[in-house]
Amino acid sequence: MVVVDKENCKGCGRCVAACPKKCLALGDELNAMGIKSVKYKGEGCISCGICFYNCPEPYALRIEK
Amino acid sequence: MAAIEQKGMYKVFPRSGKNVSFTHYCPGCGHGIINKLIAEACAELGLQDRTIFVDPVGCGVFTYYYWDAAHISAAHGRASAAATGACRARPDAVTIAYQGDGDLGAIGFNNAFQAASRGEKFGCIFVNNSLYGMTGGQMAPTTLDGETTTTTPFGRDPALTGHPLHVCEVFAQLKAPVYIARVSVADTRRIMQAKQAIRKVFEIQRDGKGYAMLEILAPCPTNFKMNAQDAAAFCMNEMEKEFPLGVFRDETGREALSVRPIPQVASCSELFAEKDAVPAAETDASFAERRFKFAGYGGQGILSLGLTVAEAARLERRHTLWFPSYGPEQRGGSANCSVVVSGTPIGSPTVEHPDVLVCMNQPAYERFVGDVKSGGTVIVDETVPVKVQPPEGVRLIVWPAIKMAEEFGVPKAANTMMLAALKKFKCTGLSDESLERALVASFKKKPALGEKNRELLRLAESRDSKA
Numbered sequence: 001m002v003v004v005d006k007e008n009c010k011g012c013g014r015c016v017a018a019c020p021k022k023c024l025a026l027g028d029e030l031n032a033m034g035i036k037s038v039k040y041k042g043e044g045c046i047s048c049g050i051c052f053y054n055c056p057e058p059y060a061l062r063i064e065k
Numbered sequence: 066m067a068a069i070e071q072k073g074m075y076k077v078f079p080r081s082g083k084n085v086s087f088t089h090y091c092p093g094c095g096h097g098i099i100n101k102l103i104a105e106a107c108a109e110l111g112l113q114d115r116t117i118f119v120d121p122v123g124c125g126v127f128t129y130y131y132w133d134a135a136h137i138s139a140a141h142g143r144a145s146a147a148a149t150g151a152c153r154a155r156p157d158a159v160t161i162a163y164q165g166d167g168d169l170g171a172i173g174f175n176n177a178f179q180a181a182s183r184g185e186k187f188g189c190i191f192v193n194n195s196l197y198g199m200t201g202g203q204m205a206p207t208t209l210d211g212e213t214t215t216t217t218p219f220g221r222d223p224a225l226t227g228h229p230l231h232v233c234e235v236f237a238q239l240k241a242p243v244y245i246a247r248v249s250v251a252d253t254r255r256i257m258q259a260k261q262a263i264r265k266v267f268e269i270q271r272d273g274k275g276y277a278m279l280e281i282l283a284p285c286p287t288n289f290k291m292n293a294q295d296a297a298a299f300c301m302n303e304m305e306k307e308f309p310l311g312v313f314r315d316e317t318g319r320e321a322l323s324v325r326p327i328p329q330v331a332s333c334s335e336l337f338a339e340k341d342a343v344p345a346a347e348t349d350a351s352f353a354e355r356r357f358k359f360a361g362y363g364g365q366g367i368l369s370l371g372l373t374v375a376e377a378a379r380l381e382r383r384h385t386l387w388f389p390s391y392g393p394e395q396r397g398g399s400a401n402c403s404v405v406v407s408g409t410p411i412g413s414p415t416v417e418h419p420d421v422l423v424c425m426n427q428p429a430y431e432r433f434v435g436d437v438k439s440g441g442t443v444i445v446d447e448t449v450p451v452k453v454q455p456p457e458g459v460r461l462i463v464w465p466a467i468k469m470a471e472e473f474g475v476p477k478a479a480n481t482m483m484l485a486a487l488k489k490f491k492c493t494g495l496s497d498e499s500l501e502r503a504l505v506a507s508f509k510k511k512p513a514l515g516e517k518n519r520e521l522l523r524l525a526e527s528r529d530s531k532a
Contacts, residue, residue, distance in 0.1 A: 003067075005086075007086075007087075008086050008087040010087065010091075010092035010093075011092060012092035012093035012286070012292075012293035013093075013292070013293055013294065014093055014293045014294070014297070017293075017294050018252070018253050035092075047068060047069070049068075049069040050253050052069050052070075053098070053101075053102075053253065053256045053257070053260070054098065054252075054253060054256060055097070055098070055101075056088070056090055056092070056093060056094050056095070056096070056097020056098050056100075056101075057087055057088060057090075057097055058071035058074050058086075058088065058097075058100070058101050058104070058131070059071060059076075059086045059087065060087070062067045062069060062070040062071070063067065063068045063069035063070070064067050064068060065067075065068045
């Protein structure tokens, strides 16, 4: 399942567009940098990793078992 | 436990005095995706301890904060040059140059192109976002026709600035590269292809196969003035029209060339095929220094003649210097050389006022005759009209060098005829034996010619001059 580290997210939305299950969305909360980071909707993730590879940031997203 | 997470990168990036875990890249930047793939490939192949990354100037400049391997920061455009040095100094290393399109396509094009042409053993990962990113989105060689940048605010006009530079297609003209491909990171499918291609670049370097060029089309949302999705779409819909994706060459099955061993020689004497090595010069203050000037046109053997006199001096363990001066022409231009023979170490190899001047044509004679020291000697070929007299106290010898050489049927030997005059009139302070040995030695690659010239030298000496 996808895990977001919102402090490392820049809110570009590439993962949101790429997710085949549409289970990511840009949130309303600001992180410390003042960015509206991405959020897991809470269901639907199939741990495919497509979000991870579309994300330009190394530590914003990861897939955990 | 994480099933998919970043590999091959430091956990913390100490940038600008702060420890953070996010990159300096703008949101949606292609560099970030590529950086992740490179770090992952390096780690998954177990190559981190063998890898030297050569970092560019441009947006990719900070990769040394991210990739956990060795790094060299190159000057702008010089990553391929620095990578050449790295891979030659450390042939066991996996060397990867990371360059952008301003860096590689413009200022550094020749460095990259020549490195590819030489087949240097490094992989060049070339990020093409169609403009200069870090400096604010100016036109690069890769900017599309009509594309708006800060320096092409009305769109790139091919009539003014030409068309985009196709790096892969140009490099594909070269013989040496083993792998040339263009990929993209605009969408998931393309990212997965890029991942495979990056892995391949590392494998090629791991196996020492040769040069690899991987161009990666990357979105630059900031300078495209688009959001991340539109920038990725621009990459796919516009950039790919100009820069089609694909593999331009894959010869990874080809055997790598191995460098021919250089024969090991024990000494310079051996290298220059000297049969009789002579010990270094001896100091003998009783030997008066003599300064020679030999002048004529290139092709008359002027430089060889000077060299023969210097060699004779060397055989006698005198200090000697030979100093040639000639135009860009290999033959037919003016040529002269200076030779100094001394019993003591020589300060300057230049000869302004010779004791002995040998001239084989008129311009040489008229240029140098006034410089000869009182008490000195001028030997001039008899074909030269003596319109200018030498200074007071200088002996003038008119000698039929060219004519004799022709009579003997060896016109090229006119310089040997001049050596005969130097020997006959005792101009050198060196023994006859040394002069002859030096002459023969000057034909060491053609021994028969050496003996022939010695014979001609002796014949010529028996002639009279018109002194």
